[in-house]
Amino acid sequence: MTVTGTRMLRKEDPELLSGEARYVDDLPITGALWLGIVRSPCAHARIGTIDTSAAEAMPGVKAVYTGAQLVELGMGALPCAWAVTEDMVAPEHLPVAVSEAAFAGDAVAVVVAESRYQARDACGAVEVDYETLTAVVDLEAAATDAVLTHTDLTSNTSYVWELIPDPDAVERAFSEATHHIRERYIQQRLIPSAMEPRGVVVVPQPQGGEITIWSATQIPHILKLMVAATTGTPEHKVRVIAPSVGGGFGCKLNVYAEEILAVILAKHHGVPVRWTEERTEAALSTIQGRGQVQDIELAADADGKVTAVRAKLLADMGAYLQLVTPGIPLLGAFLYHGVYDIPAYSFTCQGLFTNLPPTDAYRGAGRPEASYAIERAMDALAREVGVTPEEIRRRNYIPSDAFPYDSPAGLVFDSGNYEPTLDRALELAGLDDLRGEQQRLRDEGSTTHLGIGLCTYVEMCGLAPSRVLASLNYGAGGWESATVRMLPTGSVQVVTGTSPHGQGHETTWSQIVADQLGIDPDAIEVLHSDTAIAALGMDSYGSRSLAVGGTAVHMATDLVLEKARAIAAHQLEASADDLEFEEGSFRVRGSPDKSVAIGDVAMAAFTAHDLPDGMEPNLSAQVTYDPPNFVFPFGTHVAVVEIDEETGDIRLRDYVAVDDCGNQINPMIVDGQLHGGILQGVAQALWEGAAYDEDGNLNNASLADYLVPSAMEAPTFTLDSTVTPSPTNPLGVKGIGEAGTIGSAAAVMNAVIDALGPLGITDIDMPASPNKVWAAIQEARS
């Protein structure tokens, strides 16, 4: 029986459902000291005298360190792995600031104590003199350099990055255009809010020199390398384990100050050191998502056929460059033409520092921003041309016979077929009925405004071909590794370099291997997220795990099967070419009684008593797969909103998504990824946004104030899919982790604008909160 393509229930669930799973803070570590972080309350300040004496005298406190003292212990700068231009400016980013705090939440001292409560108490007793400096909060203000974010910088600009393959063609298109759309969109900062806060435990072995790091991270392998590079610990002495990890969404794709501090202090004290983030700390010091001002222009002919797109971004880096901060806007840089065949292309991004926490990867990372800009601009064009949103899209889609498609930004879209997802989504949403209802409400003068919004998105994921990463100056490759070994008793271990934190790799990888080897998925164990067990890996982010890691698993399994076939042929005294493999057994074609089960072949490979000459014992294979291209999922989302004119309240009444992620190994998991991903994009559109005042203070640093949606606000989702297999990998798969987020914010905001269009409202900044919507309606009415 084939399990690939079925909604197989997850193997991960029982231990998560029973409380048996261990997250970092759950680990019982004898004798561990607790780290506490003293954080700057000022967004920008010179650090004066730090008085640690009161804190040091408190019960259980082992030590208090200032930044300067930690430098003496060998504390070096945190790494940024992505120098996007040769002249990119990066302020030195010490885990604990020494002379200047550059955002509210920047660490200025640390406490080491016997318990978490004692560490917390002592943090409150560390007295720091701050000389407040003017903070830079606004991106356009940052661009003027009137005030500098760091006193030792000469400009707030980190870099300017351009992608303009043919500048003359762009100018020509705009000069000849009938319609010229100019829009400005604000991508507010988002607080990722994985339900498990960050956490780390470092256990040193002072005599041997080894250190073991348990971290709530998406990237145990990259963290291992970076700990070695940052702390001088020999890489072969570093073991990183990501135990159960409670969600990441990009915010755990990083190397954080606390991880490095725990390493330094565990080595210094010679005992384990641990730290668990509090939720307020997460809001203040974990990376944030988005943070862009987007200017987008479209040139179009009289029929609304788009001839050029020009996007200019101001991208908020925050106060420092974290691991991949500067590269995030570039992950969207190639997608500002969206799903449309637009010949002339211009993209410019100016990365700017502000006195706010660093930005970095957050679900979609650059691509939701791109799809938002182009999809909202297409609606603006539809209004200008006087056609429906679906019609403007149909006129501009890259035609289905154009794939593989050489994109104007220089990518090759391996596959695509966009219009069927639009057709199906509109059918499921019942577009004609909705438009009828909308008209009726308008005719009646109802105070309820119905809006229908579309978004057809494409993304590039499956990060990433190593050579492409090289061309973008990224500091590493994009391959993935897998080892598949059949044990003597016929069960299988799959070792993957991906690092799941909710995505269900143990289940999905088992499904792939079970079908290839003809065995029960329960006879397969997937090992991951421990660098001593899965030595090679590039971890999980960028919707890469299945397309790259799953492909590596598939290829390694093929090698195991090939070796098993050779051994079986030897045992059955037949030619390997004459063997059929079915339901887990090799049979000699035409002699059905001559057969051997693959489990028995595994035992023979283990005993090695009678193997073909020159063959190595054991059934095991390792593959490192470097993808030849990205993969390009796509789909059409439809949001239906009702807006109450009297309160400004928006109710998301219905949500339809028709996505194409190629072949689906487990449609249940695909749907689950979409549900969560869509709601995160909806949340950007309607509820979430880090609210900073002009001095750089965060006004919603808790989950009581930052509006992560609950079940009350979430809609019921209607999902369907089309299947356009990716020709890039043998599984024909793409990615689905970020697709929902990439499609949803634009669909919702297009619905909001559709609802309010008759009032003359053409833009509302996200999040479209009731007070903003109400104010916009009042202004339009007056």
Next chain:
Amino acid sequence: MDVSVTVNGAAATDDVEPRLLLVHYLRDVRGLTGTNVGCDTSSCGACTVLVNGESVKSCTMLAVQADGQEITTIEGLANGTELHPMQQAFHENHALQCGYCTPGMVMAAVSLLEEHDDLDEAGVREGLEGNLCRCTGYHNIVKAVMAAAGAKGGPA
């Protein structure tokens, strides 16, 4: 101060700091780490347990306030390796991904069903408002709770 509680059917007495939160008592003193901490404002519900059968966010309560009470945590819900019907419903409906909110969500759902026998979808959503999940979009959680309730009309 001494606190005497019954946790998952077993009596325990411990000397604790008066300010110790119940969730930290359960996790750090009793070693029951299935109950998670997701915030510091009693907003997320990851720490939900049952106190005398009713759901309580265990970060809103001091350990000493639980003196003399019966507490059930996620570890006490299953019958050996046989999952509780609510746990089973979460499994069968893919109502969890990273699993971090799951123990609290399951406990809140168990309590919700105890309190109401005529839940519709809106009632489930309202009843779980105090428990946040970042992975599932709630669609399958609502479906699981409806299934456990034996109700019809949940998300497709």
